[in-house]
Amino acid sequence: MITDYHAKYYALELGRIGGHGVDRLGRALFDACVDLNPHQIEAALFALRSPISKGVLLADEVGLGKTIEAGLVLCQYWAERKRNILVITPASLRQQWALELSEKFNLPSIILDASIFRQQQKQDFPNPFSDQRIIICSMHFASSRAEEIRAIPWDLVVIDEAHKLRNAYRESNRIGQRIRWATEERKKLLLTATPLQNSLLELYGLSTLIDDRLFGEVASFRTQYTNYGGDITGLRDRLRAFCWRTLRSQVIEFVRYTERKLITRPFKPTEQEQSLYDAVSRYLMREENYALPSGQRHLLILLVRKVLASSPRAVAGTLEIMRDRLLRLKDEAQKQETALDQLLTGEEIDDDLLDEILEDQEDSLVEDESRSGEKTPEPEAPKIDLNRLEAEIQELEDYIRWARSIGVDTKTKGLLKALEIGFSFMDEVGAARKVVIFTESRRTQGWLKEFLEANGYAGQVLTFNGTNKDDDSGQIYQQWLAANKDTGRASGSRQVDLRAAIIDRFRDQASILIATEAGAEGLNLQFCSAIVNFDLPWNPQRIEQRIGRCHRYGQKHDVVVINFLNERNAADRRVYELLEQKFNLFTGVFGASDEVLGSIEAGVDFERRILEIYQACRSEGEIQEAFDRLRSELDEQIQTRMLDTRQMLLEHFDEDVHARLKVNLEGTQERLDRIGRLFWSLTGHELQGMADFDDRSFSFFLHDTPVSSVASGRYHLISKNQENVTGDFLYRLSHPLGEHVLQVGREHTCPVAELTFDMSGHATRIALVEQLTGKSGWLTLQQLRIESFDSEEYLLFSAIDDDGNNIDQETCEKIFYCNGEVNEASPTVDSQAKQRLEADSLRHTEATLSRNIEENNRHFAEARDQLDKWADDMEMAAQRELDDTKRQIRDLQRKSRQAPTMAEQLSFQEEITKLERKKRALRERIFDLEDQISEKRDHLVDALEKRMQQKTKITPVFTIRWNVK
8 A cells, every 4th residue: 555655746746747758748648538649749749849939830641630639738738727728620620629628638618609609798708718618619700709819818729720821911811810819929739731732921821820920021931932042941940940740651650540442323313303303403594583582592502402412302392492482472471581591491401511601601791891891782672573473483383293203212222222232341341330321401311211211221220410309319318318327428418418329329229320411520430431422512521521430540440432423414423523533532541631622722612613513504515614624723723833842841851750759659658657557546545445446447436425526436547558438437637536636645744754665565576676675764855846938846856775875866756656654653854864865955956957947048049049030031021122122223224324315314313313212211211120120039038038037946745764675
């Protein structure tokens, strides 16, 4: 057993802040419920490297886990009680972030959007960004709430998919400018797999998000790096300070990925199905329709075309909504409701599918208004021709009857064969018989569930969408709540728990999950290895997101991707060809590269181009020509002219990368083993009498809880070697019970005492301690806290044996690995031993302070060099303007000398005189600017020097008389 002295040391060691290398990251790595990949550890260490840097850019290639790297950093900040943390991400990734932080890092978070923001303000929270949890919000919402964000003293701001803000330095980039202003002077962590796509200015733009003093003004950046003969080597050196990138080729030994296997299921619609498609297409192509008013025409057509390719059931339902609106329009019953409102309230398309489309439309309107300075007026409603309106209503009635009469369509029948193929593949490779079917329509989702259950899959089919308000989902939810009432998994949020309930049922009982776009956001389905794209989106990002639910880190089998393809539709065939060949979405180890997806910007723009082709082209020749033009444009966008530059600037060519990663992994494992031993022993000591412990499984049953918020039950220590339990019974340092154990351990009073350490009874040999067997001496432990650029804590041992020999720090630490007992005798430190211990403690403290000063000097030198380079950049921009003016004067002087007439000479002389005045003004401005820049630089350096001043606090922990037996 350990003693209170062990417990106090363990608690202080486990809660110690600061440190270097893996030592700094140890607590976060221990608490993280993730496999250890050395490149992720290295990236997180890079992000934590400098206490005075304003942030870094993590730019690992796609698929290497940048979210995990950021999560490790967040976990470490949380452990150090730096808890003002903001995550800004595209809207579609908000839920995924919340789940990753909760499941993998046990970090609480809240997704802030407009409705939750208003709701909290009504509850007397004037600024909902001030919260005890990690705040997650979209880029658009962060931009709209910039003032509230700026008011919070954030410890860290994470920006995911940061390349979307690479133009933030431009005044025209409204969202980027607002986010940059809201978060300036805050430490940032930028994440992107595509930091450089087409222009070096993209790197400049990203740098300004972190710190606008990493480089000078854009003019000097262009002069130095983007113009002909640019200093690429110099730029690489500048980037090393804040940009980190790991390649897949460097980590393939440590990260195992399976492959994607593509199966295409072509189908030929019947004449009745094809005729309906053609008829509705012609209707959509008409210039004037009452059901498609001009102000919302684009979006309505896009939504109708989505369901037109989905199922007759979805087509009929959508057209009924449109018909019903026209009937109301005819009766003038609801003049205020728009066509789009009515179509959306019909719940035909899943809400999540609309997020980016509607967000993009809203963005365009805002930009139009900002350019014109006034709100875009609503178009006037055209005068209604009742005869034409009646004819259109009748036309829709005909289409609805037509769609209803089709029954089971060809595509739906083909699903049975697709499932048979998928399940056969899974049987061959030994994977679980699980498949996810994706559709873009809730009506199609319901139709497919009915069809499959009537054709051999009764009781095996689940649905997943944005709401899941059906009775079956409600029953699954209630059953899950009952089964998990004592597991700690129930969060109290119906949305979160319903999601978990459906996924658990899919994993444990069902074979088929039919999901809408909501299912492609944030779900981890590594236990499933087949995906059916019943409806294939035009947006390549959404397709990649779908496949990524199953084909992700942790998947043990190759993943089958089955796509349906309408052979009778030329446009469908060409879209499929683009998605398969140009974007490389469906095959290979990694699927679509972020390099490619990043090139096309928002997928909505790509969708728009596709929709234009569907709407404008009638013959197969027109379709072929339009897609050839689009492909040519994509070839220009997805080009490789920046590839060599990208490699030169961003890739690490160190020969020791592999060796360094291996050492990183081994050192981390050793550190985590130590944390686990200390935490397990401390827990056993502090919960003695309250819990029954099983040392073989590293679990304990808590029967008498010391914390009101902690339930009784069986707890399992988090493990890196086996699958962990989920929920509240996974025991780690950040668990409320773990935090209680650490607090109690820190509070032990430890007077001078005699301790006997049992080396002979220790399970393994500790050579350094074995040498002390039979010896005795004195030992003292003190805590040194240094406040400088950052806060750091050190636990410093000083010890001697009775022969006067010093015992080093490492040996003292390992003595406390051994069990011990406190002897009844209360020893008194003799004066000679006391003087030795005090002198040794002083030397130990001074040496630690010197190392700290040396480390801070290195950080200070880096920051000062950065400021010097920034000052040079700023002066260079001003000098460049002066040089341009001198060049213009020389050109005019030459022209003046060659002018054939006095009038022309006089004209040139007038221009020269103006430029001479400008030259003198510029020289004066440069002198003033140099003084201003120098003053600003000196001010910043002074501020750094003040921060570097050490403030120290030494706290005695305990002094003991020691014996080793």
